[in-house]
Amino acid sequence: MPTSTTTLRPLGVTGLAMALGLAAQGHASPSESSEIEIRRDPDALYCTERQLGTWFYCDPPERKPAPAPSRTSPRATLAAIGAELEELKARAILDPSPENVTSYIRFQRAQLDRSSTFADVWQRVLWQDPGLDYTLQRPVSTLGKRAWIDQRKADRDHVMAELGRRYGVFYFFSSSCGACDIFAPILKAVADRYALPVLAVSMDGGPSAIFHDYMVDSGQYERLGLGSDRQVPALVLFDSVTRRPMPIGYGILSQDEILDRVFQLTKVKSGSDF
Numbered sequence: 254m255p256t257s258t259t260t261l262r263p264l265g266v267t268g269l270a271m272a273l274g275l276a277a278q279g280h281a282s283p284s285e286s287s288e289i290e291i292r293r294d295p296d297a298l299y300c301t302e303r304q305l306g307t308w309f310y311c312d313p314p315e316r317k318p319a320p321a322p323s324r325t326s327p328r329a330t331l332a333a334i335g336a337e338l339e340e341l342k343a344r345a346i347l348d349p350s351p352e353n354v355t356s357y358i359r360f361q362r363a364q365l366d367r368s369s370t371f372a373d374v375w376q377r378v379l380w381q382d383p384g385l386d387y388t389l390q391r392p393v394s395t396l397g398k399r400a401w402i403d404q405r406k407a408d409r410d411h412v413m414a415e416l417g418r419r420y421g422v423f424y425f426f427s428s429s430c431g432a433c434d435i436f437a438p439i440l441k442a443v444a445d446r447y448a449l450p451v452l453a454v455s456m457d458g459g460p461s462a463i464f465h466d467y468m469v470d471s472g473q474y475e476r477l478g479l480g481s482d483r484q485v486p487a488l489v490l491f492d493s494v495t496r497r498p499m500p501i502g503y504g505i506l507s508q509d510e511i512l513d514r515v516f517q518l519t520k521v522k523s524g525s526d527f
Contacts, residue, residue, distance in 0.1 A: 338364060391526065409516040413447040416515065419494055421450040422501075425474055425487040426467075428459020433486045436505045437463035440488070443511050456485055490515055 345357040426433040453464035
């Protein structure tokens with residue numbers, strides 16, 4: 254029966270040195286290892302071998318993470334500044350010594366300087382970002398406001414010239430109403446200028462000196478959403494396409510007020526002017 258033989262290759266000097274080194278590292282006797290461990294850790298005898306635990310302070314103390322540094326919010330800081338200012342003011346009023354008054358004035362001046370810096374940066378930001386500058390939409394300067402008003406009137410007149418084709422106006426009045434006598438000629442001038450149909454409705458059955466073709470109210474006031482208080486004069490714009498009434502206002506209105514309200518109700522999106 255043939256026997257298997259293993260061919261051994263010579264290790265050489267390097268291989269022999271490596272083998273000896275591994276043997277030296279990997280075959281230390283248990284007693285030597287324990288002695289080395291004890292020399293490395295003085296408490297190994299009590300904590301590792303005898304396992305005496307907490308009585309010999311072998312268990313490491315629990316380490317809690319250091320608390321994160323507290324950070325005061327800007328709103329709290331601002332509130333603290335306000336409180337400090339009020340405190341210094343009260344102290345200066347109740348005990349107006351030179352020191353107290355000086356402290357209040359210095360602190361107040363510092364806050365005024367901070368406010369001035371904020372206002373200056375605010376203005377510069379508006380100059381550089383037109384999307385944030387409200388005055389471009391609604392000018393506040395005399396020249397800009399004049400130009401805005403002129404453009405608005407031109408747009409309004411253009412809309413009013415075409416308004417009568419789709420819209421009409423209900424005018425509610427009473428023959429005994431003094432305000433109605435003042436308002437009726439104003440409304441008549443607007444209606445004639447822009448060919449705006451006006452249906453006059455008498456709340457008490459009496460006539461109108463301006464609108465001779467009128468009808469007596471038979472529930473139109475409430476059906477148009479004007480409530481039950483029967484306030485006159487009252488003006489309602491009516492959309493003949495959507496069949497939707499839009500109250501314009503009550504009392505005496507000027508021509509410009511009538512035109513502006515009609516223009517905004519029909520052509521201006523809510524909130525776009527503000």
